[in-house]
Amino acid sequence: MEFYAGEVLLAEDNSVPYALEWWPNLPAGEHMLTARAYDNIGGYGVSEPVRIVLEEGSRPQMAIVAGNNQIGQSGQLLPVPMAVRVTTQSGLAVVGLPLNCLVTRGAGEIQGGAGQPSALANATDVNGGLSLSYTLSSDTIQKIAVRAGTIPPIASELTAYVSQGTLGGDSGALCPTQMLPPTPAATA
Incomplete structure (x- = not known):
């Protein structure tokens, strides 16, 4: 059919x-x-x-609402779940819309990936939202594509970064890029 x-x-x-x-x-x-x-x-x-x-304004649209562009440690969950929201152009929540999430760069794992840690299929909740927890791999840059089952499709791309150290000082802030090797100490 x-x-x-x-x-x-x-x-x-x-x-x-x-x-x-x-x-x-x-x-x-x-x-x-x-x-x-x-x-x-x-x-x-x-x-x-x-x-x-x-009706005018009934087409769905997807927006990233939380957790994009985070920095975290390899092997750890991102501090904030990644989340998207699907609404109509007029702002109404699109409830029950199937979304497919797929790791497209890196080897991290989407929690609850039902046997395939790099993928998750779920539907939007009563607010049109979907959130996912993500464990970082050692890859510096990681991306997750979120695609809706609409015709034509709508999609967003979430990004996460792996820290290779800290920025230094007392802040303890994570650095998303490879740290330079320490400067050799001067010898007398």
């Missing part, structure tokens, strides 16, 4: 009952949805069109 908005293929479903769970990211206005079913010899039929009207 294939599902279309006009001529745009939205999704395919090969298991009964055939269904489409879809968050439209189409322009405001009228759109016609159809389904195309195939038989076992290659013939197909098309459903009667279903008319939907998307």
